[in-house]
Amino acid sequence: MGMDYTKFVGAVLENDEAAIARHVKIITAVLIKFLRVRLGVSQQDAEDCAQNTLLIAIEKIRGDKLDNPDVIIHYLFTTAKHEYFKSLSKDKETNYEELPDSHFKPADQLSLLLNKERISILKRCISALKPDFKKYIEYWFANAAYETSVVAEHFEISVSNAWTKKHRVINLLKDCYEKKIQL
Amino acid sequence: MENSRELEIRQQIDAYVKGQLSEDEIQDLWNEFAKNPHLLEVLEIESGLKSILEEENKPKKASINVLPSWTWHAAAAAVILIVALVQLFKVDTPTELNQFLVANIEPAQIETADALRADGVNLTEADSLLNLGFEALISGDEDRALELFETVINNHEEEPYGSKAYLNKGIILYNEGDYQEASTAFQESADRAENNRMISEKAYWYLGNALINIGELEEAREAVFEAYKIDGVFRTPAFRLLQKLNYDLGKYDYDDFDTQQLN
Numbered sequence: 001m002g003m004d005y006t007k008f009v010g011a012v013l014e015n016d017e018a019a020i021a022r023h024v025k026i027i028t029a030v031l032i033k034f035l036r037v038r039l040g041v042s043q044q045d046a047e048d049c050a051q052n053t054l055l056i057a058i059e060k061i062r063g064d065k066l067d068n069p070d071v072i073i074h075y076l077f078t079t080a081k082h083e084y085f086k087s088l089s090k091d092k093e094t095n096y097e098e099l100p101d102s103h104f105k106p107a108d109q110l111s112l113l114l115n116k117e118r119i120s121i122l123k124r125c126i127s128a129l130k131p132d133f134k135k136y137i138e139y140w141f142a143n144a145a146y147e148t149s150v151v152a153e154h155f156e157i158s159v160s161n162a163w164t165k166k167h168r169v170i171n172l173l174k175d176c177y178e179k180k181i182q183l
Numbered sequence: 184m185e186n187s188r189e190l191e192i193r194q195q196i197d198a199y200v201k202g203q204l205s206e207d208e209i210q211d212l213w214n215e216f217a218k219n220p221h222l223l224e225v226l227e228i229e230s231g232l233k234s235i236l237e238e239e240n241k242p243k244k245a246s247i248n249v250l251p252s253w254t255w256h257a258a259a260a261a262v263i264l265i266v267a268l269v270q271l272f273k274v275d276t277p278t279e280l281n282q283f284l285v286a287n288i289e290p291a292q293i294e295t296a297d298a299l300r301a302d303g304v305n306l307t308e309a310d311s312l313l314n315l316g317f318e319a320l321i322s323g324d325e326d327r328a329l330e331l332f333e334t335v336i337n338n339h340e341e342e343p344y345g346s347k348a349y350l351n352k353g354i355i356l357y358n359e360g361d362y363q364e365a366s367t368a369f370q371e372s373a374d375r376a377e378n379n380r381m382i383s384e385k386a387y388w389y390l391g392n393a394l395i396n397i398g399e400l401e402e403a404r405e406a407v408f409e410a411y412k413i414d415g416v417f418r419t420p421a422f423r424l425l426q427k428l429n430y431d432l433g434k435y436d437y438d439d440f441d442t443q444q445l446n
Contacts (some may be wrong), residue, residue: 002219030220034213071216078318085291108209110200110230122231144201151256159340163287167193174228 001026005069012061024054029081036112041084056083107121118181125176129169137169192222195263206323218236231384276301280431285392288354292385295319296349313347329355346376350386366393370430373409384413388421396430404428 003026011019031050033059035041041049056079061065066075114122126134152162195212198204204212216223295317296310306314317330328351335348353368369390376382391407394400403426411421428434 001436002221003217005218027217030223033223034216038213053184054253069218070214073214076217078321081321082295082314082317085206085293085317086295088291093215102388108199110226111234113227116230118227119231119235122296123235124226125197126232126235138240139233141233142240144233163190163194167190170193170228171293174224177228178224 003030005072006067009061009067009072010059020058027076028134031076034077035080035084036107037110039084040109040112045084045087048078049087052083053080057080118177121180122173122177124180125173128176129172133169133172136165140166147162188259189219189428192219193225196222196226196229199226199425200233209410211255222371239297240389256429273406283299283397285389287358288389290317290321292345292354293320293351294382294385297343307339307344309335309344309348312339313344313351316348316351317376320351325355325359343379343382346372346379346382346386348436349375350382350389353389353393355387362393362396366390366397369393369406373406380413380415384417387413391424393423394426400428400432404432 003023007019008027010016011023028047031053032043032046035046035049036043048058054078057072058075059064060075061072066072086134126137129137136155136166139154146161148162152159154163155162155164191297192212195204195215199212217227240343252287293316295313301381306354312331312335316328316335319325319331320328330356332348332352339345339348341385349372353365354379355370356365356368369386372387373383373390376386387406391403391410394403394406407424407428409422409423410417428430428444
């Protein structure tokens with residue numbers, strides 16, 4: 001289930017094209033989502049930046065400059081951001097109608113993770129939940145600011161069981177969502 | 184069976200979706216996603232679930248009563264009257280010079296290595312130092328970034344590294360409010376970047392801004408005019424700033440630049 005960066009390095013050093021392609025596909029998907037959510041990058045730009053990032057990282061691995069998994073992950077995210085900022089600074093059509101103002105980091109845009117079609121699939125899965133599960137998860141998110149102990153108290157269960165029940169609902173939704181998305 | 188580490192990460196995902204994580208915690212979580220990409224699906228489900236439930240629980244819109252058409256005519260007449268009155272009693276408020284200045288320079292303006300591509304071009308040590316400086320800056324470690332750019336200045340003065348390093352140093356100092364030192368760095372960058380239009384434009388534009396911040400308006404006007412002449416991305420703001428500077432300095436007959444191109 002996990003991504004093994006040591007194997008990725010091995011595949012690159014041994015020029016194992018099939019293994020490289022397999023790993024690249026997984027990492028690219030993560031980088032695209034990272035750019036979309038953390039920097040609000042468009043899907044197309046995120047794909048371009050992720051592709052460039054992988055090319056750069058592979059060259060770096062081939063040059064024996066990257067091999068530690070944690071360093072590789074840090075390098076991948078940093079380079080992806082770097083690629084995006086580089087593409088911005090090269091964009092001659094940047095709108096300077098208004099004077100550049102202070103730079104601020106907008107909140108992460110988690111809503112970009114799911115498009116309309118996927119939201120619609122998830123809605124169908126939510127409506128297929130058993131009523132008590134639906135009630136539970138609705139209460140969980142309706143009271144997002146509360147500590148888990150408040151939710152646990154409301155449903156008269158322990159904090160540990162509150163988490164377990166929440167994970168169970170999420171797992172049910174995840175299974176349903178994955179099945180429907182493959183149809 | 185899920186292990187305790189994964190349960191811990193799933194609790195972090197819950198906090199992320201609820202907006203309760205700090206920047207560092209968010210980046211740590213993304214590092215976990217890189218190791219366990221399947222957990223990104225949990226993030227997708229949770230964020231989607233939250234937005235769907237929020238949407239469902241939004242209060243329904245109140246019903247709209249349709250007003251008779253004459254009320255719209257009366258409202259339009261009232262608006263016109265108010266606009267006319269506002270125009271009549273309007274008092275011009277002078278614009279301040281600082282309204283035309285860059286308050287904070289974005290990290291995207293930092294100069295890094297040119298040849299960061301998988302095309303067989305090897306990065307030099309100076310390239311790597313510039314990239315590391317950029318990394319340090321976007322990670323919030325300005326002191327480390329400054330140190331790396333200083334290393335480039337001290338050891339790799341040749342172009343384009345000198346001009347880039349001075350420019351980056353100036354950007355950090357500008358954002359820290361040290362406009363005197365920033366202007367010195369931008370001037371060094373501009374002097375070295377004679378043959379590099381992009382860096383030269385940035386250096387002059389930010390030099391002008393830094394000089395205004397320390398009250399050197401005449402010198403600022405010259406720097407901004409240099410940026411304006413380069414005709415790049417800062418041409419429009421440079422034009423506006425020049426107009427304001429000329430006005431403030433009483434140089435009403437100053438017409439060296441072509442206003443038509445900017446309309």
